[in-house]
Amino acid sequence: MLLSIRSLTKTFPGTLALDGVDFDLAAGEVHALLGENGAGKSTLIKCLTGAYHRDGGTVALDGAQIAPRSTVEAQELGIGTVYQEVNLLPNLTVAQNLMFGREPRRFGLIDTRAMRAEAREMLRQYGLELDVDRDLGNYSVAIQQIIAIARAVALSGKVLILDEPTASLDAREVEMVFDVVRGLRERGLGIVFVSHFLDQVFELTDRVTVLRNGRKIVTERTADLDRMGLIEHMLGRALENEVEQQSAEGADTTHPDLLHFNGVGRRGVIEPFDLTIGQGEVVGLAGLLGSGRTESAELMFGIRPAQTGSIRDDKGPLDLKNPRAAIAAGFGFAPEDRKTDGIVADLSIRENIVLGLQARRGWARPIPRAEQNRLAEDYIKRLDIRTSGREKPVGDLSGGNQQKVVLARWLAMNPRFLILDEPTRGIDVGAHAEILRLIHDLTDAGMSVLVISSEIEELVAASDRVIVLRDRRHVAELSGSRVVPDTIMRAIAGGGAKGGEAA
Amino acid sequence: MLLKRIAPQLIALAALILLVTLVYPDFLDISFRDGRLVGPVIDVLKRGAPVALLAVGMTLVIATRGIDLSVGTVMAICGAVAAWAIASGWGLAPALLLALAAGAAAGLWNGLLVAVVGIQPFVATLILMTMGRGIAQLITEGRILTFNHPGFAFFGSGTVLGLPVPAWLWLLTGVGVALLMRRSALGMLIEATGINRRASALAGVNATVLLIAVYMASGLCAALAGIVVTADIRGADANNAGLWLELDAILAVVIGGNSLLGGRFSILAALLGALIIQTIDTGILLAGFPSEYNLVIKAALVLVILVLQSPRIAAEWRIWRESQRASREALAERSRT
Numbered sequence: 001m002l003l004s005i006r007s008l009t010k011t012f013p014g015t016l017a018l019d020g021v022d023f024d025l026a027a028g029e030v031h032a033l034l035g036e037n038g039a040g041k042s043t044l045i046k047c048l049t050g051a052y053h054r055d056g057g058t059v060a061l062d063g064a065q066i067a068p069r070s071t072v073e074a075q076e077l078g079i080g081t082v083y084q085e086v087n088l089l090p091n092l093t094v095a096q097n098l099m100f101g102r103e104p105r106r107f108g109l110i111d112t113r114a115m116r117a118e119a120r121e122m123l124r125q126y127g128l129e130l131d132v133d134r135d136l137g138n139y140s141v142a143i144q145q146i147i148a149i150a151r152a153v154a155l156s157g158k159v160l161i162l163d164e165p166t167a168s169l170d171a172r173e174v175e176m177v178f179d180v181v182r183g184l185r186e187r188g189l190g191i192v193f194v195s196h197f198l199d200q201v202f203e204l205t206d207r208v209t210v211l212r213n214g215r216k217i218v219t220e221r222t223a224d225l226d227r228m229g230l231i232e233h234m235l236g237r238a239l240e241n242e243v244e245q246q247s248a249e250g251a252d253t254t255h256p257d258l259l260h261f262n263g264v265g266r267r268g269v270i271e272p273f274d275l276t277i278g279q280g281e282v283v284g285l286a287g288l289l290g291s292g293r294t295e296s297a298e299l300m301f302g303i304r305p306a307q308t309g310s311i312r313d314d315k316g317p318l319d320l321k322n323p324r325a326a327i328a329a330g331f332g333f334a335p336e337d338r339k340t341d342g343i344v345a346d347l348s349i350r351e352n353i354v355l356g357l358q359a360r361r362g363w364a365r366p367i368p369r370a371e372q373n374r375l376a377e378d379y380i381k382r383l384d385i386r387t388s389g390r391e392k393p394v395g396d397l398s399g400g401n402q403q404k405v406v407l408a409r410w411l412a413m414n415p416r417f418l419i420l421d422e423p424t425r426g427i428d429v430g431a432h433a434e435i436l437r438l439i440h441d442l443t444d445a446g447m448s449v450l451v452i453s454s455e456i457e458e459l460v461a462a463s464d465r466v467i468v469l470r471d472r473r474h475v476a477e478l479s480g481s482r483v484v485p486d487t488i489m490r491a492i493a494g495g496g497a498k499g500g501e502a503a
Numbered sequence: 504m505l506l507k508r509i510a511p512q513l514i515a516l517a518a519l520i521l522l523v524t525l526v527y528p529d530f531l532d533i534s535f536r537d538g539r540l541v542g543p544v545i546d547v548l549k550r551g552a553p554v555a556l557l558a559v560g561m562t563l564v565i566a567t568r569g570i571d572l573s574v575g576t577v578m579a580i581c582g583a584v585a586a587w588a589i590a591s592g593w594g595l596a597p598a599l600l601l602a603l604a605a606g607a608a609a610g611l612w613n614g615l616l617v618a619v620v621g622i623q624p625f626v627a628t629l630i631l632m633t634m635g636r637g638i639a640q641l642i643t644e645g646r647i648l649t650f651n652h653p654g655f656a657f658f659g660s661g662t663v664l665g666l667p668v669p670a671w672l673w674l675l676t677g678v679g680v681a682l683l684m685r686r687s688a689l690g691m692l693i694e695a696t697g698i699n700r701r702a703s704a705l706a707g708v709n710a711t712v713l714l715i716a717v718y719m720a721s722g723l724c725a726a727l728a729g730i731v732v733t734a735d736i737r738g739a740d741a742n743n744a745g746l747w748l749e750l751d752a753i754l755a756v757v758i759g760g761n762s763l764l765g766g767r768f769s770i771l772a773a774l775l776g777a778l779i780i781q782t783i784d785t786g787i788l789l790a791g792f793p794s795e796y797n798l799v800i801k802a803a804l805v806l807v808i809l810v811l812q813s814p815r816i817a818a819e820w821r822i823w824r825e826s827q828r829a830s831r832e833a834l835a836e837r838s839r840t
Contacts, residue, residue, distance in 0.1 A: 303705070323706075342705075343702060344698045345698060346694075347691070347698060358691065359709070365688070367688070
């Protein structure tokens with residue numbers, strides 16, 4: 001075995017994050033590490049990369065015991081990591097990023113020519129021909145991700161840990177990254193692959209290890225597992241139906257109109273679009289990354305003011321000049337990038353949940369502490385936020401639980417129209433189904449919901465109606481029996497689509 | 504909760520007082536003379552007023568991830584405005600109001616530059632810091648503007664219930680603002696804005712207005728400090744009033760354990776920080792060191808305090824203690840079996 005972990009244990013105050021976990025990684029294999037949020041995947045990885053110091057157990061690399069104390073030490077030992085958020089410097093050139101910290105020198109100065117040549121040679125191994133003098137930020141996330149991989153492999157070269165590398169990539173880009181990973185597997189690297197996308201796990205990996213509540217549940221060859229079995233391992237309970245099949249009549253029920261967006265648009269952002277939202281309706285926005293989904297939502301929530309068009313409800317026109325105006329009109333928006341746009345990391349779960357409510361009440365009317373506590377406890381229970389207490393800083397929670405806190409903030413305000421941008425991104429299957437169920441509960445209670453998602457299956461499961469976007473335009477509106485993956489895909493792809501043009 | 508937050512500052516202050524008492528045994532002596540308390544400690548409370556007042560506003564600004572370099576200069580402007588009004592015979596109340604209005608206007612200017620124009624706080628307040636002394640000099644017409652007005656001088660050298668008025672001013676301002684922050688939702692909203700302005704704005708927090716308000720609060724605190732200094736020397740010195748005090752104020756906030764990266768803040772701890780700085784200043788003076796040593800000794804003491812407070816040192820200390828305990832327990836375990 002290239003890497004062999006035995007009874008790894010790590011405790012945090014109040015929680016046993018890893019409880020005697022065994023994990024083996026062979027050279028030349030891609031090994032998926034799966035589990036729900038808080039199962040211990042991140043902790044395991046951080047113990048390997050030296051970010052955490054383990055409390056018990058052994059880690060052997062090539063038969064030798066190791067205990068890295070920092071990421072640098074882990075890299076020197078041969079363990080490199082690439083995270084979901086690219087950890088490079090976008091304002092440096094590609095070459096500088098690749099060679100950062102080990103620049104070739106001549107007479108004590110950086111030899112830029114040698115640096116460029118070396119960078120180009122590194123990228124050629126990955127089938128990339130780039131202008132290495134351009135700033136990294138000019139390239140797509142997929143290219144940046146591959147550059148991050150190239151850098152990690154060059155620095156370490158034995159074990160490569162990919163922590164949700166595909167979370168912000170579209171299908172074609174995922175394929176690009178996968179080709180790179182397969183190439184590295186053939187070169188004999190051991191690769192740990194963490195992902196929430198089960199399809200990708202089945203497509204790419206050789207073996208699967210599932211963690212749950214800090215324990216190892218199973219390690220199996222991927223080929224011997226089916227989807228259902230895998231999910232059962234992860235959730236620890238037999239799931240009746242992975243994604244609750246929405247009853248077919250859902251599409252036929254009529255929803256009284258709640259909001260009208262007429263010709264709302266902004267130059268260079270999104271073409272003017274018309275959209276009517278019904279009360280208690282779930283409208284899905286489908287499209288590739290960059291097709292204008294998030295931009296549509298931003299206009300609808302006043303984050304970017306619309307240049308054209310009008311918005312009105314049954315009482316009259318609404319002026320959504322900024323998010324506060326939108327909130328006053330009863331709108332809510334749970335953004336895609338919860339780290340930068342959603343959570344306030346250093347504040348507690350309680351404060352994050354009441355933040356929106358408090359902002360609406362105004363600073364002079366503080367929500368009584370007892371009421372805050374009740375709200376927080378209520379939503380921690382209702383949304384099953386995994387935490388040791390409501391006063392814990394939100395930044396300490398896992399991604400899925402952070403997302404639930406942001407959701408709780410909006411639910412506490414009881415909006416009539418809630419926009420959810422990628423509500424299940426980076427969230428495990430269990431929470432996934434929970435959030436879909438939650439959307440149903442909310443709309444049953446009369447709330448209207450707009451869901452943006454890259455996962456077509458999820459849109460189909462959740463939505464009464466799906467709007468398809470392409471090249472910053474709303475190109476099709478599908479409802480009723482046409483809300484099926486096949487039709488949506490064809491509308492996204494465009495050309496010869498049977499899906500009708502925009503209403 | 505509160506006591507735990509300010510414990511490091513209390514310990515530092517106590518240790519410092521002990522140190523000063525060692526070299527100047529009479530430091531803690533307080534006597535009651537002519538209806539006022541007299542002694543080195545009372546002197547610390549009075550002399551520390553300008554920095555303590557500035558630290559209150561500075562804490563709020565720093566909590567929003569900003570900084571206000573202009574407060575020293577704003578002190579000079581407000582002092583000049585007050586002195587000019589008194590000297591022109593406007594009377595006490597208009598003079599005070601004018602000075603406070605000048606401070607608020609300066610804060611509004613800073614706040615607009617930061618929150619609306621989007622200039623980095625360091626640069627935005629640097630503008631007023633360098634330009635402001637010129638404004639103050641224009642008001643005083645380049646000379647030290649003196650006046651004789653017992654009512655105004657009361658704010659610098661008067662006594663209420665035995666304590667100097669400047670001490671009352673910073674105590675009341677500090678406690679008042681701290682209560683306002685924690686009894687209303689302002690404290691949480693300011694912290695949220697400081698930690699993540701974008702997320703807070705998306706949640707409906709009016710971050711722009713909040714930022715402007717915070718810089719205005721800082722301007723008002725600077726105005727109070729300017730009034731105290733001007734009243735104390737009965738004159739406005741545009742060149743020297745509040746000179747470098749913005750740096751002492753920032754230092755007080757930092758000694759108070761508030762992060763320059765914004766977020767969680769404690770006004771009480773910042774006030775203790777101001778007291779620590781003043782105790783060092785007064786202590787060095789009383790100990791009778793040659794004056795050329797003052798700044799060096801001050802720097803050394805501040806360094807020691809900050810190093811002892813640093814989270815990294817605290818973490819190392821905790822790990823060391825835990826390992827000590829673990830080994831002790833292991834030893835006990837072994838002796839039992």
